[in-house]
Amino acid sequence: MSKLKIAVQKSGRLHDDSMKILNEVGISIDNGRDQLKASAKNFPLEVFYLRNGDIPQYLLDGVIDAAIIGENVLIEKGNSISIVEKLGFSSCRVSLAIPKTDSYTSIQDLNGKRIATSYPNTVNAFLDKNNIEAQLHIINGSVEITPNIGLADAIVDIVSSGSTLFKNNLQEVEVLLQSEAVLAVSPQIGTEEKAILDSLQFRLQSVLKARKSRYVLLNAPNDKLERIIEILPGMKSPTVLPLAAPGWSSLHSVIDKNDFWEIIDALKKAGAEGILVCPIENMVS
Numbered sequence: 001m002s003k004l005k006i007a008v009q010k011s012g013r014l015h016d017d018s019m020k021i022l023n024e025v026g027i028s029i030d031n032g033r034d035q036l037k038a039s040a041k042n043f044p045l046e047v048f049y050l051r052n053g054d055i056p057q058y059l060l061d062g063v064i065d066a067a068i069i070g071e072n073v074l075i076e077k078g079n080s081i082s083i084v085e086k087l088g089f090s091s092c093r094v095s096l097a098i099p100k101t102d103s104y105t106s107i108q109d110l111n112g113k114r115i116a117t118s119y120p121n122t123v124n125a126f127l128d129k130n131n132i133e134a135q136l137h138i139i140n141g142s143v144e145i146t147p148n149i150g151l152a153d154a155i156v157d158i159v160s161s162g163s164t165l166f167k168n169n170l171q172e173v174e175v176l177l178q179s180e181a182v183l184a185v186s187p188q189i190g191t192e193e194k195a196i197l198d199s200l201q202f203r204l205q206s207v208l209k210a211r212k213s214r215y216v217l218l219n220a221p222n223d224k225l226e227r228i229i230e231i232l233p234g235m236k237s238p239t240v241l242p243l244a245a246p247g248w249s250s251l252h253s254v255i256d257k258n259d260f261w262e263i264i265d266a267l268k269k270a271g272a273e274g275i276l277v278c279p280i281e282n283m284v285s
């Protein structure tokens, strides 16, 4: 029987969250980092532990069928590779930064400047789009230090909290792209492997939807139900069940995690009592 060959970062920022989401979709993998390859026990899947930066080429060559990878790396090294699903973790952006003490009025200021980066294709595409001629220095790490040691006038690198820029006295002046971990697919994937990928994607979607949602249970006097139901959207409409106490009901619904406090405050004001909010493991629709 066919198996889906999926690549996961061997070690680094994506590894733990990638393994966690596979685990949450009910796939148990025998072992982790010491091996380069592991098999799932209960799903037709083989996991290959690789460097993030090497994954686009493996996908292009069809050596692996799919991968969990940073979107920024795909844009840099595998622009023709399709994204199947955005996975919502390892969010960051790829930005251009210059010393805090330098002034910046527009992209035109970059003409003739030296830019250090680990993402040359991304930077070149950005420069071409804006008709800028600049000199690239390709560096594998610690890019943020280069302006301080006189090697570059600007850098392009990953920014998340901004603390690395801050520590190196740099200011972010252009955002080239936004990125997060994604599930990507090889252009050479076979039919049987594609069917397995579809079933993996279906499971991932249900977990991702559940991560964004909360299950709410509450009690309310019947005369307040109408107003409370207006506040609770639910997947279709909230479930209403009578309580043993006469004149009272229990309401069950699903809310968006981001609207949580707003909805809870509104529910309390509308007369809801005994509000319980629970995480959801899976949401299938």
Ligand SMILES: Nc1ncnc2c1ncn2[C@@H]1O[C@H](COP(=O)(O)OP(=O)(O)OP(=O)(O)O)[C@@H](O)[C@H]1O
Residues within 6 Å of the ligand: 009, 010, 011, 012, 013, 014, 050, 051, 052, 053, 054, 069, 070, 071, 072, 073, 090, 091, 092, 158, 159, 160, 161, 179, 180, 181
């Ligand atoms: N500070 C950050 N905050 C959030 N996400 C980040 C951050 N830095 C990197 N990422 C994302 O995580 C991915 C992996 O980053 P990490 O630093 O672990 O690997 P790497 O050194 O780029 O790759 P390799 O596995 O090839 O050694 C990046 O491609 C990016 O998408």
Ligand SMILES: O=P(O)(O)OC[C@H]1O[C@H](OP(=O)(O)OP(=O)(O)O)[C@H](O)[C@@H]1O
Residues within 6 Å of the ligand: 013, 141, 142, 144, 157, 158, 159, 160, 161, 162, 163, 164, 165
């Ligand atoms: O905005 P921040 O939250 O400070 O994150 C940005 C930093 O994170 C990444 O480096 P990482 O820590 O992965 O080290 P690396 O260069 O060794 O990969 C990236 O290359 C930046 O340097």
Ligand SMILES: [Mg+2]
Residues within 6 Å of the ligand: none
């Ligand atoms: Mg890094």
